[in-house]
Amino acid sequence: MVLKINNVSKNFGGISALTDISFSINKGEIFGLIGPNGAGKTTMFNCITSIFPPSSGEILFLDENITGIKPHKITNKGICRTFQNIRLFSQMSVLENVLVGGHSQSHSGVFSGVFRTKSQRNEEEKLRSTARELLELVGLSEFEDAVAENLAYGQQRRLEIARALASDPKLLLLDEPAAGMNDTETADLYYLIKKVQERGVTTLLIEHDMPLVMRLCDRITVLNFGKKLAEGTPEEIQNNQEVIEAYLGSEGDDDIA
Amino acid sequence: MLGDLINPYYLQVGSFIMINIILGLSIYITLSSGQLSLGSAGFMGIGAYTSALLTINYDLPIIVGVIAGALVAGIIGILIGIPSLRLTGVYLAIATLGFGEVMRVFLVNWESVTKGSVGLSGIPQIGRELLKFSRDSGFSPMSIGLKNNQFVYLMVLLILVIINILLIWFLIRQNKSRVGRAFAAIKMDEKAAEAMGINITYYKVLSFAQGAILSGFAGALFAHVMGYISPADFSYHRAVDILIYAVFGGSEVIWGSIFGAAFMTLLPEVLRFISEYRYLIYGLVLVLMMAFRPQGIIDVPLLQKLHLTKRRSKHGSKN
Numbered sequence: 001m002v003l004k005i006n007n008v009s010k011n012f013g014g015i016s017a018l019t020d021i022s023f024s025i026n027k028g029e030i031f032g033l034i035g036p037n038g039a040g041k042t043t044m045f046n047c048i049t050s051i052f053p054p055s056s057g058e059i060l061f062l063d064e065n066i067t068g069i070k071p072h073k074i075t076n077k078g079i080c081r082t083f084q085n086i087r088l089f090s091q092m093s094v095l096e097n098v099l100v101g102g103h104s105q106s107h108s109g110v111f112s113g114v115f116r117t118k119s120q121r122n123e124e125e126k127l128r129s130t131a132r133e134l135l136e137l138v139g140l141s142e143f144e145d146a147v148a149e150n151l152a153y154g155q156q157r158r159l160e161i162a163r164a165l166a167s168d169p170k171l172l173l174l175d176e177p178a179a180g181m182n183d184t185e186t187a188d189l190y191y192l193i194k195k196v197q198e199r200g201v202t203t204l205l206i207e208h209d210m211p212l213v214m215r216l217c218d219r220i221t222v223l224n225f226g227k228k229l230a231e232g233t234p235e236e237i238q239n240n241q242e243v244i245e246a247y248l249g250s251e252g253d254d255d256i257a
Numbered sequence: 258m259l260g261d262l263i264n265p266y267y268l269q270v271g272s273f274i275m276i277n278i279i280l281g282l283s284i285y286i287t288l289s290s291g292q293l294s295l296g297s298a299g300f301m302g303i304g305a306y307t308s309a310l311l312t313i314n315y316d317l318p319i320i321v322g323v324i325a326g327a328l329v330a331g332i333i334g335i336l337i338g339i340p341s342l343r344l345t346g347v348y349l350a351i352a353t354l355g356f357g358e359v360m361r362v363f364l365v366n367w368e369s370v371t372k373g374s375v376g377l378s379g380i381p382q383i384g385r386e387l388l389k390f391s392r393d394s395g396f397s398p399m400s401i402g403l404k405n406n407q408f409v410y411l412m413v414l415l416i417l418v419i420i421n422i423l424l425i426w427f428l429i430r431q432n433k434s435r436v437g438r439a440f441a442a443i444k445m446d447e448k449a450a451e452a453m454g455i456n457i458t459y460y461k462v463l464s465f466a467q468g469a470i471l472s473g474f475a476g477a478l479f480a481h482v483m484g485y486i487s488p489a490d491f492s493y494h495r496a497v498d499i500l501i502y503a504v505f506g507g508s509e510v511i512w513g514s515i516f517g518a519a520f521m522t523l524l525p526e527v528l529r530f531i532s533e534y535r536y537l538i539y540g541l542v543l544v545l546m547m548a549f550r551p552q553g554i555i556d557v558p559l560l561q562k563l564h565l566t567k568r569r570s571k572h573g574s575k576n
Binding site for chain 1: 427430431433434435436437438439441442445446448449450451452453454455456457463
């Protein structure tokens with residue numbers, strides 16, 4: 001088991017964004033987290049990555065309790081994410097963005113960086129070759145010197161994935177990677193996520209593009225109003241009456257779960 | 258003859274430019290991790306007083322005093338930097354400006370040690386010490402056709418130029434390394450930087466402390482070039498001057514604050530012949546700058562046009 005969420009709740013003031021959520025992700029899976037807008041999906045990501053810790057409950061990563069530890073330590077342990085509203089280092093080059101992603105994979109400090117010791121040069125060389133390999137994986141090799149903010153929207157999303165992969169995560173969290181993409185780009189994204197899976201990376205995916213989610217995911221958890229509505233394989237979810245009601249609405253029923 | 262060409266006044270202006278460039282670098286390096294610190298004048302004062310007091314009272318060599326001044330400023334920088342982490346943008350600017358004023362008031366009132374607002378005089382000067390040293394080793398400035406004061410100012414300038422080259426080299430190298438990338442990442446998006454595994458507490462305090470060390474270092478050099486310091490040298494006005502180096506020259510690239518420091522030191526001197534109006538012109542230049550080039554004179558596109566930087570491309574890959 002890569003990730004285990006145990007009874008996680010998150011309150012903002014009096015509003016509970018997440019209530020008693022539990023699920024677990026197996027190694028190598030592509031696990032979907034879906035639900036209508038405001039269901040608490042991104043809040044779940046923020047709890048896992050400790051951007052804000054959960055109000056109660058615990059999060060286990062590879063059997064280790066990581067609830068509430070510093071965000072950068074989460075990344076060092078092997079969880080990395082992308083953001084729903086793209087958060088690249090917009091003034092940096094494409095390659096530099098991926099190099100920053102490799103921060104946790106390198107160790108050189110001020111003096112080894114300034115005096116370029118042998119180990120620092122080897123480390124930089126390794127970071128660069130990994131970064132170039134990842135750019136190739138996401139199909140951005142030819143743009144390595146471009147400034148990140150000048151990339152097209154879909155390319156920026158793929159760059160975020162490359163940047164996250166540079167930290168060599170065991171678990172990759174993708175927050176709506178297909179948002180704003182056209183059909184061709186979404187199709188490319190499908191193969192990209194599959195390729196990431198082949199590399200042995202487990203993926204937790206938030207996505208609104210249902211055809212994509214249903215084709216990609218091994219298992220899916222559905223959230224609605226901060227509560228867990230259902231969990232199962234894509235077929236089970238597609239046929240689940242409560243899920244259909246949550247998405248399409250139902251008459252006179254505002255407390256589904 | 259070499260001696261006729263060298264005007265001590267120009268050499269001294271050159272020395273001030275060099276010291277101010279170090280101050281410009283100090284604000285640049287804190288800005289490079291996205292922190293606007295106006296504490297430079299305060300740290301400068303700490304460095305200057307530390308070094309002056311050590312060399313006056315304990316007869317330590319100037320070089321020891323200067324290093325101690327920079328280190329003490331750095332340590333206080335860490336102590337100020339940690340609680341300031343919670344502050345960003347203009348709030349940090351106000352807090353650090355406040356720190357600078359506290360330092361100044363502290364220097365004014367700790368009379369038993371700092372001699373209050375009268376200031377410290379009789380600080381060993383780099384130039385005099387060098388002259389003494391060269392005499393002891395049997396070298397006379399006259400032998401290369403220089404008067405004593407020409408020799409003194411020339412040597413001081415030369416030393417400061419070398420120090421500046423080393424510092425700029427250090428910072429450029431650092432910028433191109435993992436640490437520089439971490440600073441830039443924090444500046445552009447702190448949350449994303451944290452999500453990439455960057456310990457933002459560590460790197461922000463590091464860059465803040467580096468700025469403090471540079472300010473303290475510049476202050477100590479200032480003390481040993483002037484030979485006289487008072488709390489007024491490290492007041493609010495100094496903090497604003499240093500801020501203007503970065504704002505005028507451009508804060509995106511290291512050459513911006515270097516240019517800003519050099520230009521802003523030179524301008525009042527060049528305009529000296531219209532003494533009454535020179536601060537008027539100085540002010541006008543700043544207003545025009547803010548109106549027409551708010552990012553500062555030197556920015557990335559300008560450097561590219563001048564071919565001073567390769568298109569962000571392979572930097573570091575050929576190291």
